[in-house]
Amino acid sequence: MKSPLFLFLNNLTFSYKNKRIFSNFNFQAEFDNILLVKGDVGSGKSTLLKLIYGYYQPESGKVSLSCENNKTILKKYFIHSNSSFNFVTGFIKDEMNLLGVVDVQMNLDLDLSKHISEYSGGELKKIAVNMALALDSNVIIMDEPFEMLDDNEVIKVKDAILDAVSKYSDKFFIIATHEDLLDEYADEILYLK
Ligand SMILES: Nc1ncnc2c1ncn2[C@@H]1O[C@H](COP(=O)(O)OP(=O)(O)OP(=O)(O)O)[C@@H](O)[C@H]1O
Numbered sequence: 100m101k102s103p104l105f106l107f108l109n110n111l112t113f114s115y116k117n118k119r120i121f122s123n124f125n126f127q128a129e130f131d132n133i134l135l136v137k138g139d140v141g142s143g144k145s146t147l148l149k150l151i152y153g154y155y156q157p158e159s160g161k162v163s164l165s166c167e168n169n170k171t172i173l174k175k176y177f178i179h180s181n182s183s184f185n186f187v188t189g190f191i192k193d194e195m196n197l198l199g200v201v202d203v204q205m206n207l208d209l210d211l212s213k214h215i216s217e218y219s220g221g222e223l224k225k226i227a228v229n230m231a232l233a234l235d236s237n238v239i240i241m242d243e244p245f246e247m248l249d250d251n252e253v254i255k256v257k258d259a260i261l262d263a264v265s266k267y268s269d270k271f272f273i274i275a276t277h278e279d280l281l282d283e284y285a286d287e288i289l290y291l292k
Pocket residue numbers: 115116118120138139140141142143144145146147
């Protein structure tokens with residue numbers, strides 16, 4: 100049986116220079132598959148994902164992710180809204196080797212040997228999402244996975260996420276999105292104002 104993932108945000112305070120984004124913010128969720136983070140433009144969704152991932156440290160307060168089953172080691176992977184940040188080596192193949200991804204799951208129909216500057220934003224997004232799904236990470240944090248994709252690709256990415264959720268008992272998704280298409284599948288939705 101699947102052990103849920105717990106997210107606790109306790110009195111979280113975070114600012115960029117002089118701009119306060121979270122002030123003693125509290126939230127907790129227990130979820131089996133998908134936690135969505137939604138809200139207006141600039142409400143702090145990306146910032147919160149980066150705090151959850153650990154890119155940023157809060158000024159005060161605490162972020163914690165834990166699994167009821169303490170034996171499960173939480174390996175996190177972050178998909179940036181600008182997917183070029185996911186390919187620090189500059190090359191898809193090198194990144195895959197670095198992360199130990201043998202093959203991407205979906206039929207991408209793309210030449211993966213080029214430099215990242217030679218792909219469109221949507222192509223990079225597709226590759227990044229599929230790379231994340233092919234990794235053995237169990238906490239996949241996605242910042243706007245549907246951005247820059249056409250309708251057809253949006254459905255493919257949505258289906259790939261739902262497929263991973265049904266296939267693997269140990270994968271959890273924390274997804275920031277403006278789209279409504281995962282709402283009905285989410286265990287919980289955090290709305291930021
Ligand atoms: N690196 C940064 N330095 C300074 N301010 C920043 C930085 N990143 C974000 N901000 C500011 O913090 C606020 C929250 O930004 P964030 O990107 O978290 O919002 P968001 O909800 O993800 O927005 P969007 O819906 O446009 O993606 C915004 O006002 C933004 O201008």
